[in-house]
Amino acid sequence: MSADPVSPVPRSVHREAPPAVTAMVRLIQDSWTKAEPYLPELTQFFYGMVFTLAPATRDFFPINMDVQRNRMVRALIHVVQMVDQPDDLVPFLRHLGRDHRKFGVEPQHYEAIGTALLATMKRQLGPDWTPEVEQAWAEAYTIIARQMQEAAAADDNPPNWLATVAEHRRISWDLAMVRLEPQQVIPFRAGQYLSVEVPQRPRLWRYLSPANAPRPDGSLEFHVRAVDGGWVSRAIVSHTQAGDVWRFGPPLGRLRVDREQDRKVLMIAGGTGIAPMQSLLDGLAQYGENPKVQIFYGGRTREDLYVLEGLKMMASCNPWLTVRPVVEADAPSGFEQGTLADVVTRYGSWPDHDVLVSGSPAMIRATVSRMLVAGTALDQISYDPFSFD
Ligand SMILES: Cc1cc2nc3c(=O)[nH]c(=O)nc-3n(C[C@H](O)[C@H](O)[C@H](O)COP(=O)(O)OP(=O)(O)OC[C@H]3O[C@@H](n4cnc5c(N)ncnc54)[C@H](O)[C@@H]3O)c2cc1C
Known part of the structure; x- marks a missing residue:
């Protein structure tokens, strides 16, 4: 598993996990809390073991392993702790499984990673590595590896x-x-x-x-x-x-506009987060009729809004599109001032809108949390997970 993005807040209202699964996650979380302070040593041991068990996996990683740092281990642990949230986790793991075909990952590599993960935790936890804890980690990893491998096996696309x-x-x-x-x-x-x-x-x-x-x-x-x-x-x-x-690697992502639903759309984009919104607008512009779209496009200064002129031009010939530029300070006329989170929540909770958010990890986190507080429902909001650092 590489340094893949992971969802920051729950996206959906979850089905209640069975008590056995809840207990399993509690065991995993408690044991991880004890091991986490030793992440650097733990990571070193983990990679050493993976490369010994499956030497071919060394080629999946950069020559300078410092760059990889703790990414894979942290991603792995994060996912293991989410096994009680299958509604979010299963689609994510299936994406991840398909995505990992680009490395040339094979079933024996999953096995090596699982063995190394368990051996690492055992070595770190010592007497706290009880049979119950071991079973919890083993079951969680098996669920993850199975989902990823099944999705990879079912994919007919080229691996890259x-x-x-x-x-x-x-x-x-x-x-x-x-x-x-x-x-x-x-x-x-x-x-x-x-x-x-x-x-x-x-x-x-x-x-x-x-x-x-x-x-x-x-x-x-x-x-x-x-x-x-x-x-x-x-x-x-x-x-x-x-x-x-x-x-x-294969395409991923949840941002989309469903033209059939005819629901109004609110797009919120910061920095290069404008790219997927431009892609969506480019797709919509191929049709004459579209749902109403408002896009709040923000940056620290006017200069950060590097595609603003193009967006305004698009809006001038597509009446369904409204562009609202936002800067954090010294707003020129026609701009709103504040962070994107400040500005969009001034308008209330955006009922009847599908909300799409894209930008830096900090911007997504701030915007989604503020909108939830302002009363926007979680299932109205879509954003792609951000990187795992
Ligand atoms: C779904 C998704 C789509 C993305 N689309 C784009 C895109 O279209 N254009 C684009 O330029 N980038 C995009 N990114 C970000 C990109 O994938 C990299 O994370 C980013 O370019 C940094 O990689 P790096 O190797 O230079 O930095 P690293 O060497 O990985 O990290 C160096 C430092 O930068 C910090 N950092 C990492 N990522 C970011 C970030 N996004 N913003 C601020 N600080 C960061 C790290 O915490 C670390 O301190 C996207 C990320 C995701 C998850």
Whole structure:
């Protein structure tokens, strides 16, 4: 399991878990609380064991393992602790299983990871590793591995796709747009995201959202912001060249507009979180009639809203679309001032709207929580999980 994004707050009203499952999760959580302070040592032992049991798995990871840090172990533990929330977990695991085909993961690798996980916990917990605790961890891991493997086995798509960089354009010192031409068309839907491996950072997969709807020629456009200390984003922004070949995993994601439902749509996008919204709008713009869409597009300053002119132009010929720019300070005329969370909640709870949120982890967290407090129902809101750091 790689450093995949995990949902930050529950998305759905859960079915009550059976008492045995609740007890299993409690045992896992209590034992993890005791082990967690030793995460660095634990991680080192875990990887050592995985690479001994299944040496081929070493090729799934970057040469410099420091970059991987604690990601996989933390992702694994997080998922193990969610086994009492099957409504959220099962679809996520099935995505993850399909996604892991891009690494060349095979059934014996799942076995090695499970064995290493249990051995790591046993070594760490000592006398607290009772037969009940062992059974809880083993059962939870079995559920996870089975879901992932079944989904992987049922997927007829290629395990990954290649695409060639046709254009790399620097928009500012920390932002670039990259256009690629795929070697085979990637079957994504507007609003989805893809995992990407770039030649400058082999085996460091990251998620990026195409900023366009699927096109007949299959070309894809990405907006990439270099984050401070970022291994991959900085390499993409500074060193991508035409002719580079990128590798993609299967499309993932929940952001979508259902035109059949005819429900109003509220889009909230911060920074490069505008990319999946642009993709959705690009898809909608192919139709004359659409549900009413309002998009709040925010950044710290006016300069951060790098696609605002394009959005305004789109709104000028599509009456179903309203664009509301938001900046955190010194708002020019026609802009609203505040964080996106401040501004959208000033309008109340947005009844009768489907709400789509996209942006940095902090922005998604703040916006979703504030909207819930303002009275928006959880099942009105969609967002893609954010990275696991
Ligand atoms: C569903 C999804 C879609 C995404 N779409 C895009 C996209 O279209 N364009 C894009 O530029 N990025 C997008 N991202 C973020 C991207 O996947 C990477 O996380 C980001 O580029 C940082 O990777 P890195 O290797 O440079 O940083 P890392 O080396 O992984 O991390 C370096 C530091 O940056 C912090 N960090 C990691 N990610 C972020 C982030 N998103 N915002 C702020 N700080 C961060 C880490 O906590 C760490 O301190 C998306 C993420 C997800 C989960």
